[in-house]
Amino acid sequence: AQSVTQLDSHVSVSEGTPVLLRCNYSSSYSPSLFWYVQHPNKGLQLLLKYTSAATLVKGINGFEAEFKKSETSFHLTKPSAHMSDAAEYFCVVSEGYGGSQGNLIFGKGTKLSVKP
Amino acid sequence: NAGVMQNPRHLVRRRGQEARLRCSPMKGHSHVYWYRQLPEEGLKFMVYLQKENIIDESGMPKERFSAEFPKEGPSILRIQQVVRGDSAAYFCASSLRQVGETQYFGPGTRLLVL
DSSP, X not given: OOEEEESOSEEEEETTSOEEEOEEEEOSSOXXXXXXXXXXXXXXXXXXXXXXXXXXXXXXXXXXXXXXXXXXXXXXXXXXXXXGXXXXXXXXXXXXXXXXXXXXXXXXXXXXXXXX | OOOOEEEOXXXXXXXXXXXXXXXXXXXXXXXXXXXXXXXXXXXXXXXEEETTEEEEOTXXXXXXXXXXXXSSSOEEEEXXXXXXXXXXXXXXXXXXXXXXXXXXXXXXXXXXXX
16 A cells, blocks of 8 residues: 655744755555645645656746655755745655556645744 | 636534535546545545546445535535534545546535534
């Protein structure tokens, strides 16, 4: 079975400093991996997606993530945090191939706080 | 192209009542997924449907919960005889195809059971 572990439940950074949100996954297959962001009381927005093409994936709002198979990691980074980045971030893996296996497996989320 | 639509956005029910949550997928999408988010937790998969078919309901509670996606109209998640533990945010997502495809999420329905 596939699973996702987000290593930090809360991360706090100062505006203008780098962001690192850590994610490790376990998978029996070549996974599809995603990062979603959820602002308070809002739905989820897709930040970026990895599907076995380039290992460095660029997303929206300056975020990017690197797929490292040897480390089973898919950490999310941004060079310079903005106040509007304060939200909850979910690392997600797509389960399996074929048949009915279409659902997403979510990590427990990392809440990002950005200090002025 | 409108995104995934969910209504109502907020729903209050008393214990024992029924809750009906509706989801209209993105135009052209025929795959719909329902997820539940309990407070302070990530989303948990409930059910995956295509038009007129339930493909995977492995995440659905065995009792009181049902889902459908008719040929015409939105997908419906129905919770009968609600209990306080059903209070959560329920999110619907849709995709063009299935495995590995990007799922686009709606804004969610926040259910509060009094």
